[in-house]
Amino acid sequence: MDVRAQVAMVFHLDKCIGCHTCSIACKNLWTSREGTEYMWWNNVETKPGTGYPTLWEDQDKYRGGWEVKGNQLRPRLGPRLGVLSQLFYNPYLPVMDDYYEPWTYDYETLANAPAGDDQPTARPVSRVTGRYIDLEAGPNWDDDLSGSTTYARNDTNLSNLTDAERASLFQIEQMVFFYLPRICNHCLNPGCVAVCPSGAIYKRAEDGAVLISQEKCRGWRFCVSGCPYKKTYYNWRTGKSEKCILCYPRLEMGQTSSCFHSCVGRIRYQGILFYDADRIEEVARAPESELVEAQRSIILDPKDAAVEAGAKKNGINDAWIDAARRSPIYKFVKDWELALPLHAEFRTLPNLFYVPPLLPVINATKKGVYEIAETDYFGAIESARVPMKYMASLFSAGNEEIVKKVLKKLIAVRSHRQSKKVGNISENQANALLVEAGCTASEVEQIFRMTSLPRYEDRFVIPPYQRERDVETAPDRTAIKQKGQTGLGFTQAPRRGP
């Protein structure tokens, strides 16, 4: 057992309002520079939809993540040697059309236009060419089912659905959408690290953050292909790739990442997990329908004495062990089994877990009048608007039972509280739902509290980084020396690597 600590995340999609405050919190801090305009380290997608960059989930197109060939786990892009041989030819890279051409407007014309016979207006201008541009794509082009004919209907997750199921999904009485916020998953088995020809990408030992060294990166962009989530981006100004850094400068100060801080839907949780690094490859190789369960199994119980000993052996201190024990992520992922990895079949073992959304009960129109089917008070999972197949394609590598179980538990929590606070649902009904969901009253109370009442310190349990120790790992640095010179010097972008 090789116990490692990992900063991990939960997004509660039933609370997500798709506001994108997270995206902008990130953009303001990290990607509002030239060369990074099109980078959305955090983005929010409307589902069904094709996402950003468009159709990123389609690994036939992009060859990201891992596949099992025989008994071998290997990058879809090919083994490392194969990658090197393609250094100057990578047909699986997204191109500008898969992203968008960043633009601005000639705002100045409003104040500066000479007297004329009509009103001036500011037109969109490409940030790449500086010329007027005809806008045809953006980073959130299909927001809230915009252009459903073009985007929502081409969601790759719909490919398993029957034609009838697909057609009904776009009848207004039955349709649905929800939001999928995404950041880098800081995977246990990152696709980007595996294919980097320069060895510029590494996983930080202390917290598992996956970073691209801005000194070593040589801009080959294989990470862009290798990441099945398309969460690394090429900076056209510096010639290096960049990606979500999990706001490590903030984590190091005990603050949650900025997209978490700013989440106004309060859907986000952050904390650490302990996992067994010895088992990564084995888990990543599991059969598809067992991947979710396998990933759960690699997460270690921080209260377990052997785990504690293993953690200490690896230099993880008491405060971190304590943080792991208080981690809301552990509760959601392991204790309650409510939060699931996105596209486990990519086999990168992502560390961002999603609680799938509940959706309104389904209705039907009869003779032009809208009818409601008789359902339970909150609606039954069986009559949910979105086919379970679709949800399973996203969150459980196709295993519908896993998603169903989560949704039933959410209904059980709500019904239990309804019964207790109001009584439209009887105690017997509520208890029956508990049994069906396989959980106890005390568990649903805990879930309720963590969903409805958490304070900042409940949602984000950030372990204390001891920067003085980290600083002194570098041979030429001591904490006392750094104290006097922190921040001095010239601020400039790192040079291109050797």
Added chain:
Amino acid sequence: MSWIQDITNPKERQWEDFYRNRWQYDKIVRSTHGVNCTGGCSWNVFVKNGLITWEMQALDYPDFATEIPPYEPRGCQRGISFSWYIYSPIRVKYPYIRGTLIDLWRNAKKLHTDPIEAWTSVVENPDARRSYQQARGKGGFRRTSWDEVMEIVSASMLYTARKYGPDRVVGFSPIPAMSYLSYAGGSRLLQLFGGVNLSFYDWYCDLPPASPEMWGEQTDVQESADWYHAKYVAVMGSNLNMTRTPDVHFIAEGRYDGAKLTVLAPDFNQVAKYSDWWIPLNAGQDGAFWMAVNHVILKEYYVDRQTPYFTDYVKQYSDSPFLVVLNKNGANYQPGRFIRANTVSRYKNIENGDWKFLVYDLKSGEARMPKGSIGSRWANKEKGKWNLEMKDALDDAELEPALTFLDNSDEVVQVEFTDFDKQYASFRGVPVKRLTTEQGTVLVTTVFDLMMARFGISRGLAGDYAASYDDDKTYTPAWQEKFTGISRETVMKFAREFASTAESTGGKCTVIIGAGINHWYHNNLLYRSAITALIMTGCIGRNGGGLAHYVGQEKLAAVAPWSTIAFAQDWAAPPRLQNGPSFYYVNTDQWRYEGSFTDYNPSATDSYLAKGHTMDMQVRAARLGWLPSYPQFNRNSISLVEEARKAGAQTDEEIIKWVVEQLKTKKLRFAVEDPDAPENWPRTWFIWRGNAIMSSAKGHEYFLRHFLGTHSNAVATEKAEGTVNDVEWRTPAPTGKMDLVVDINFRMDTSALYSDIVLPTATWYEKDDLNSTDLHTYMHPLSQAVPPCWESKSDWEIFKLIAQKVSELAKTKFPEPVKEVVASPLQHDSADEIAQPEVKDWTKGECEPVPGKTMPHLRVVTRDYANLYQRFVSFGPLARQNGIGAHGVRWDIKEFYDELLEMNPVQEWSGNRYPSLNTATEAANVILHLAPETNGEAAYTAFQHEQERVGLPLTDLVEKVRDVRTTFKDLQTQPRRLLTSPCWSAIINNGRTYSPFCINTERLVPWRTLTGRQQLYHDHEVYLAFGEHLPTYKLNPTPQQYGDNVQSKPDGNTVMLNYLTPHGKWHIHSTYYDNEIMLTLSRGIEPFWISEQDAQTIGVKDNDWVEVFDDHGVVVTRAVVSARVPKGVCIFYHSPERTISVPRSPLRGNRRAGGHNSLTRTRLKPVLMAGGYAQFTYSFNYWGPTGVNRDTHVMVRKLQGKPVW
């Protein structure tokens, strides 16, 4: 930590400082965004190397109850992208003026040394005036200096005051709550000058008229944390996820605490996606749905079985048991007026007996007069009886009011009700009592019995009652299907879930409602239908219950001291406060484009009160003191005093008497009777903090034509000639009424683009100010993170600068103080509410013109232009002398005023000392020190006053917080929670969330209505005439009736759609719409949402350009084709600018296409002009018609050819 080396060489990790350096910063300052979004969010603004780099939410709201989710974080995608504006290329960095005008001015200055003479020479030269008016909006701005531009602005103001009167200088700025002092700077200047402030809340159509109708309250709603207590939440016309972004988590969190969320919406919108149950009713048919819900509730919870919680509630807290006279009409009866207490012998001589009302007391078997009516409120002799105790106001005997006469009626008579959907009268049996009065026997019934008849609830009485829910009669579940498209079973299920939740939780059902409902022509009826359900289930005045209306940030918490400063009432009163809808309807000449309102708004009777042209209703409202009307007369209000003096009037009283005589003999006319005469035009217009020419300008193209005199894309023909009676018809209609339009702005938005002068203002991160909202109960600061950038100044400083220049220029033309006559309407929350028991028109000889009784108040006010600046910066003596107040509560502040002279900076001039208002920060501290919401002792004093009138103890509510004081610096350290205050209606002690009217239900303070109860029945004669006495259903105007598309003919590839303009995701009104980040995350333009079916009909694919048009104007934009939009409607989110990416329109002569308000025209609902009567008495932003626009239909076609720029 050797294990780090196992993975990566630490040396190779030193580059990590690259991102660490980015995260470093020099300073954090707390501020917020002064935008009309109701957010009021606490933000940290980060400053690095002297530049604002980004903002993040502050997470330090004081937590007030652990069993409620916390407020953190507050702030949305729009708020967090604000820092883009600070240094953006759309920022107004310098003062600008149109080249045509500055050339004229500079030439004039060469000929005239006196700036006022120079201005006269420019505006009185018709060619010169026309030349710069026609250049408006067409480029050609030039940079100028503050000195030069201040001279022009001040000269224009003083010229206008001398030539036409100060009431021709008008200002528009919305929503003071979003930045108290930035608003107050401009309003204070205008009111010291004698100018006019235009209202906004009603004009924006944010005001829900049903709130004053039923509660006597502008708006008072739950803070968002209170939603968490709700166990059933129905959302209608409010896209919470999109518009209540920082608050909506309380809904999600409430759902996990057992609440059910049901959404009524025509499209599958963002909040529908969030719900348990989405009911997709047809757009604008929410009223029909709720009428049927009420039908079910009344039937099942009041007839089939009695629900004690409900009946007890409505007896005590609504007018349900009050007695209404039935008037004989042929063989049948019509609902009449509440019976007055003084008509029965027992109460014959009681004070204000016309304004006290009766219930039928089961104990005595007689009609009795409970406490709490409006007559008790304004009693001078019998004080202390204005409360909701169900006791005889005469002898304190406990009363047991009958809710119905069903079981003990003297007879049952057939009463007439108009079923507007069918346009005929129905007759239904109503049980009545015969009551002996001084005038003989009358038939009376209870409001409750009338309600049962109105809703068609069969109780075994004869008449046109529905036999069952399946009977297609008013207002059954079956009846509503044809309007809503929703099954009867759905209505029944909803009604039962709603009412049973209310019953078992003691009223914890919340209806969240918004602009999607409030913007329909008949919005008051839509609202009343939902409020009725809430009242009948006992959900008002409960934590977790109520009507949560969030449209605009109207909650100015510290209202009493603020309004004293903002409207300069510390120096002179009354202020000139004009309801915007009437002002724009009249003065942008939109009235000329419509005929009689009865074309689309049926009335119940043939009464003259409910027939004709809206403009005539407006004239009547002005003459009878129901609504304000500025410009007020067709003569200069200063010259009027001089004339009166020449005619021998000495005292103010004699001057007023002379003016009344002039009006009576029609030698003096109200300006509204001839609004197109040049002497009656508004002349100088200030716009600040708002986008008056685009975002809020219903009928935008008429603004361009008639106000500005520049190009317009409207093609509608005039229709009013011959249908108006009381107003002069002039042809041609004037174009270009405004001499000078001044816009104060940090963005080059549409209003800036079309103004003559643009002044650069500080953004919300560059100034100190106060902010509050109804969505939470904290007071917020805006703070200066960096000094005002480039040449900008804060609004407060800009208006101070104007005040200074006006004072300087006044020294020649107005060296001494002058007097003028100010007309003002009858005022809500004052004894004016009991001025007019009946509608009588003095111009028709029905009564004498008596100022403040049968007509507007007339008062003589002194203006001191030479000392205007000194007055501006000094908190004046009238505040100390008269006290301050709000919502009818008024108290003495001498002690607090004198404390200010000790504690705070002072101004000294002419031998007197005043608390200083020199800076916005100083003014903020004055407000915080005087407000009951932020000073515990002030709260105590205010409650002391209130409990005297109420006659029940109230001061205990704030006893424990008497030592609380708040300063501006405190707020900058951490937002502070407000205190319980008599100016508001919630009790927020001990961690309670704000829910309105708890003070009414728990402490028995009456509502500010006729009976003091929640008013289900309206007996104002105008309401009776319109058939809106009870909640009812009226059909929406059809496109044919409304007439938006007479000139605009469809061609083969055109489709007509209902034009919905809800609030959008990527902007707050037009602010943020031009923000590069927001445009990037949307579609780079404000697109036009259309259903897949309609798009197919006209051959439009996603992202194609479309041309959207009607008689008022045209929009050219791109289409978003989406399955979530139903057929027959379109969505164009409110509100885009014409400044961003708008091509030309081939349909309208290849001129630049417009914005969303290019497709609208103002229509005012006349019933909302009724006034002079209890809660129907005017107050600024409280009463009057609203700027509805939702009934508009537009034509859509694919743009022909490529867009032309």
